Amino acid sequence: MAEKYGTSKNQILSVDSRQSLGVRLALGETQLVAETRDFLLDHGVALDAFSQPSAARSKNVILVKNLPASTKAEELHEIFTRFGTLGRVVLPPSGVTGIVEFAESSEAKNAFNSLAYTKFKYVPLYLEWAPTGVFSSVQVKSDDHNNPEDDKLSVSDLDKARSEKMLALTTDDDNKMNNEQEPGSSLFVKNLNFDTTEEELMKHFQKCGKIHSVSIAKKKDIKHPGQFLSMGYGFVEFVKKESAEKAIKRLQHHVLDEHQLEIKVSKRATIKNQPDITNKKQDTEKKQKSTKILVRNIPFEAKTEEIQALFSTFGELKFVRLPKKLTGSGSHRGFAFVDFVTKGDAKRAFSALCHSTHLYGRRLVLEWADTVDSIDQLRNKTAEHYHEEPAKKRIKKSALMDELNAATKSDA
Known part of the structure; x- marks a missing residue:
């Protein structure tokens, strides 16, 4: 921020300013995040790939973390190009995390094992395999990458890639009916050799019929961050139920990689056929309902004026309300309601x-x-839903007793 606005860190972190220091840093961070997002989108990075924590990991794209703020993309290119041919090297101007793409997965693995936790300038490098589909466009393969800016695809290349992708999607749609799984076509396979790969497992079972998918359960390798270890069991999913029955008869207790396999029918549904609950939940949460925003995880030292100053930057506010604790301590409960005048500002x-x-x-x-x-309001809305007339105001017990006593005296 100091470098961008031509000022010093002391002025940015000064407590003598009228505006709160916390609000000042929050607004600065918000602007940097917005600029970084725009930069990544312009360079073909699919940000949605990072919102799925359980997504599969790429074998040729590496996330490079813990970089000093002054790092240039050329420096990353110089370090990683020693291990093989690079595709794209993306590093936001104000970011501390870069994305390095290799043309070959074997070269990427060699670079990962050689550079993880090594010293870069004055900090260690933290490497992680990127999620699959981190780039929205096809991979660039080139033997000459003197300038990372040359890794961009031309408009004609992008159009060609889109056409090929649409053709592949059309072909998949035509074959979809033939690849739908029948109930009871999934098998659970245990006692696998830890070195057995999914390709080897598929090759072992494919003689029994058409296979929909093969997966081996894995866990994170603590000794080698970013890598995974087999858990000794997996799933083989056929297209037809008769293929699964055939596999049980023919391959039960057969040996694969010196391990005798144990097979039985699995009730697990195909992952691809299951509805994406996470995405539906995110879509529901992102849908705008009103001009009012619920803000959680607010630090207890923050004041109402600071929340108001932070949100008023984006438009005119109706009110900002921080509910107080019931203990009488005077502090708020860690969340707030911020209501804007218009939906656009909200x-x-x-x-x-x-x-x-x-x-x-x-x-x-x-x-x-x-x-x-x-x-x-909730009570009134519920009463109006079941009765034609609005709900009457609840009568207190003391008022009801007074009315009863008055009626008794009048009768006497």
């Missing part, structure tokens, strides 16, 4: 602050709040 604030904005070291978590936020 959406702008939500889009800017929901990714990675920290206030006093705590990341703010945003979600859309419901328009109805009081118990009385």
Whole structure:
């Protein structure tokens, strides 16, 4: 921030300014995150790939973390190009994490094992295999990569890649009916050799019929970060049920890689046929419901004025409310309601602050709040749903006793 605006760190971190230091840093971080996102999208990085923690990992794309802020893409290119031919090297101007793509998976593995936790400038390099599909365009293969900027695809190349992708999707749609699984076509295979690969397992079973997919259960390798170890069992999913029955009869207790396999029918549904609950949940959470935003994980030292100053940057506010604790201590409960005048301002604030904005070291978590936020309103709405007339106000017990006593005296 100091380098970008031509000032010093002392001025940015000064406590003498009228604006809160925490708000100042939060707004600066928000701007850097927005610029980094735009940079990654412009360079063909699919950000949605990082939102799936259980997604499969690439074998030729490496995430390079813990880089000094002054690192250049050319420096990363110089380090990794010693191990093989590189595709794309993407490093945001203000980012501390880069993406390095290799043309061959074997070269990427060699670079990963050689450079993980080695010293770069004055910090160790943290390497991690990127999620599959981290790039939205096809991989570039070239023997001459003197300039990382030359790794961009031309418009004609992108059009050609899109055409090929559409042709492949059309072919998949035509064959989809032939590849649908029948119930009872999945097998559970245990006592696998830890060195057995999915390709070897598929080759062992493919003589029994058409295979839909093969997967081996894996766990993280603690000794080698970014790599995985077999857990000794897996799943073979055929297209037809009769193929699975045939495999049980023919291959039960057969030896593969010096291990006698044990096979039985699995009730596990095909992963690809299961609805993506995570994506549906995210879509629901991202859908705007009103002009009101619920902000969680607010640090307890933050004040209402600071929350108001942070969100008012994006538009005019109706109110900011931090519910207080019931103990009488005076501190808030760690969350707030921020209501904007227009939906456009609320959406702008939500889009800017929901990714990675920290206030006093705590990341703010945003979600859309419901328009109805009081118990009385909920009661009235429920009563109006079942009765034509609005719900009557509840009578207190003391008032009811007074009415009864008055009626008794009048009768006497």
